Amino acid sequence: MSGTPLLSLAIWVPIFAGFIVLATGSDRNAPLARMLALAGAIVGLLVTIPLYTGFDLKTPAMQFVELMPWIPRFNINYHLGVDGISMLFVILNSFITIIVVIAGWQVITSKVAQYNAAFLIMSGLLNGIFCSLDGMLFYVFFEASLIPLYLIIGIWGGDNRVYAAFKFFLYTLAGSLLFLIAQLYLFVQSGGSFSILDWQQLPLSMSAQIWLFIAFLIAFAVKVPMWPVHTWLPDAHVQAPTGGSVVLAAIALKLGAYGFLRFSLPIAPDASHELSWLVVALSLIAIVYIGFVALVQEDMKKLVAYSSIAHMGFVTLGFFMFSAIGMEGALVQMVSHGFVAGAMFFCIGVMYDRVHSRQIADYGGVVNTMPKFAAFFMLFSMANAGLPATSGFVGEFMIILGAVKYNFWVAFAAASTMIVGAAYTLWMYKRVIFGKVTNHHVAEVSDINGREFLILTLLAIGVLVMGLYPLPFTEVMHSSVNELLRHVSVSKIH
Numbered sequence: 001m002s003g004t005p006l007l008s009l010a011i012w013v014p015i016f017a018g019f020i021v022l023a024t025g026s027d028r029n030a031p032l033a034r035m036l037a038l039a040g041a042i043v044g045l046l047v048t049i050p051l052y053t054g055f056d057l058k059t060p061a062m063q064f065v066e067l068m069p070w071i072p073r074f075n076i077n078y079h080l081g082v083d084g085i086s087m088l089f090v091i092l093n094s095f096i097t098i099i100v101v102i103a104g105w106q107v108i109t110s111k112v113a114q115y116n117a118a119f120l121i122m123s124g125l126l127n128g129i130f131c132s133l134d135g136m137l138f139y140v141f142f143e144a145s146l147i148p149l150y151l152i153i154g155i156w157g158g159d160n161r162v163y164a165a166f167k168f169f170l171y172t173l174a175g176s177l178l179f180l181i182a183q184l185y186l187f188v189q190s191g192g193s194f195s196i197l198d199w200q201q202l203p204l205s206m207s208a209q210i211w212l213f214i215a216f217l218i219a220f221a222v223k224v225p226m227w228p229v230h231t232w233l234p235d236a237h238v239q240a241p242t243g244g245s246v247v248l249a250a251i252a253l254k255l256g257a258y259g260f261l262r263f264s265l266p267i268a269p270d271a272s273h274e275l276s277w278l279v280v281a282l283s284l285i286a287i288v289y290i291g292f293v294a295l296v297q298e299d300m301k302k303l304v305a306y307s308s309i310a311h312m313g314f315v316t317l318g319f320f321m322f323s324a325i326g327m328e329g330a331l332v333q334m335v336s337h338g339f340v341a342g343a344m345f346f347c348i349g350v351m352y353d354r355v356h357s358r359q360i361a362d363y364g365g366v367v368n369t370m371p372k373f374a375a376f377f378m379l380f381s382m383a384n385a386g387l388p389a390t391s392g393f394v395g396e397f398m399i400i401l402g403a404v405k406y407n408f409w410v411a412f413a414a415a416s417t418m419i420v421g422a423a424y425t426l427w428m429y430k431r432v433i434f435g436k437v438t439n440h441h442v443a444e445v446s447d448i449n450g451r452e453f454l455i456l457t458l459l460a461i462g463v464l465v466m467g468l469y470p471l472p473f474t475e476v477m478h479s480s481v482n483e484l485l486r487h488v489s490v491s492k493i494h
Contacts, residue, residue, distance in 0.1 A: 007080040007131045014044040018120030030112040037116035041101045045094040060483030079134040084480035086130040096250045097123040100243035122148035135183045135194040157239040164239035171232040179219035200266040209271035216264040223256025227286045237305035242349025249341035269488040276320040286313030291420035304344045318399040326402025333395025339462040343380040354445040365437035370447045376456040381429040383463045385422035391466035
């Protein structure tokens with residue numbers, strides 16, 4: 001492993017590229033802004049590849065660590081590192097950034113430089129969250145990542161975009177304030193350290209752990225989002241431009257789940273065991289109830305937004321069963337959901353660009369005019385429903401396997417609702433794609449162009465490779481997951 005600061009490059013290359021794109025200014029320079037944004041996104045992905053190729057699978061320790069003092073007076077450090085849990089998300093995020101830059105190539109015609117810059121800067125900030133080992137650094141990246149997404153929804157979104165952007169911002173900010181208070185408490189308890197790794201070794205009393213767990217739960221539940229603090233997500237998705245929906249589904253929803261693994265489980269392990277029933281219950285409500293809510297949606301984006309909540313319910317269920325297969329399944333599900341949900345929202349965006357409607361009733365017979373698109377959309381719909389040989393199946397199957405060991409009835413409830421997932425996804429697909437062309441707008445549409453074909457092909461490769469051969473994804477996690485479970489099983493109460 002070289003002394004190259006790979007994690008700093010993963011964070012600052014896209015941010016720096018974003019500011020260069022911003023400097024191109026007005027829409028007169030839109031072609032230049034697009035090219036610079038694409039170049040910045042590609043370089044941003046390339047600098048993350050050595051994280052995978054140089055990763056040591058045998059150790060659960062943090063790798064590629066960087067440590068420098070940042071605000072010495074308060075013992076706040078610029079402390080970065082990744083393990084088998086966080087490394088894949090850095091690469092996934094950098095990959096998705098390329099997708100959204102290409103996705104907005106012809107669709108975004110006003111404030112082009114600002115649009116692309118917002119995505120690049122957000123990409124760097126999101127990587128910062130996954131790499132931070134200092135609590136305050138994590139918090140700064142955690143909060144800063146809200147700003148570009150808020151602007152993307154609020155400026156380039158739909159008719160009701162300002163309401164959706166405010167709701168998204170207020171929900172997530174309110175949860176984060178409790179997170180900050182919990183961090184300050186840990187800072188005092190640890191004798192003045194903001195190191196997340198130090199906090200994980202603190203011998204905290206049960207009552208302290210429970211209060212910390214509740215603070216973390218509220219903060220991260222909003223981000224996941226878990227039922228009942230999920231209502232901001234459908235609004236945000238419906239109003240966001242296609243690129244915003246893709247990043248929101250593929251990456252931003254993972255932050256809350258990632259927070260559980262970095263903070264809730266290792267810092268408050270006894271409280272995690274004590275209150276796991278609560279998270280399992282909330283997860284099952286999300287999987288079952290939200291699945292039925294998705295079934296009655298008439299707006300395609302809302303339907304996929306609700307399905308995202310149900311899929312993330314599987315993730316939180318996997319974490320709190322305290323089994324290696326369940327936790328690894330949840331991590332696989334997070335990566336898979338990045339490909340599948342991102343692809344579903346992109347497909348809906350492709351149709352919206354042509355027909356300017358997201359209502360299922362306005363479609364029908366799309367296969368007659370867009371056969372190539374229909375084939376891609378079918379693959380992603382099947383993956384969304386959890387079909388074997390797609391990435392959507394692998395994670396959910398591992399989680400249900402873990403649930404059988406945990407509690408048969410929990411596994412039964414989770415598995416049976418996969419039928420609901422198949423029902424709402426395939427029913428939407430049937431009504432939109434098959435049948436006769438009943439709408440003259442659909443009769444006039446053209447099939448996907450080269451740019452859209454490229455994006456759908458890249459996402460399809462991700463879905464199929466992960467579905468057919470998940471080993472390269474799962475082997476990275478083994479050591480870190482086993483170490484986390486060992487850590488959580490040892491009582492911290494003294």
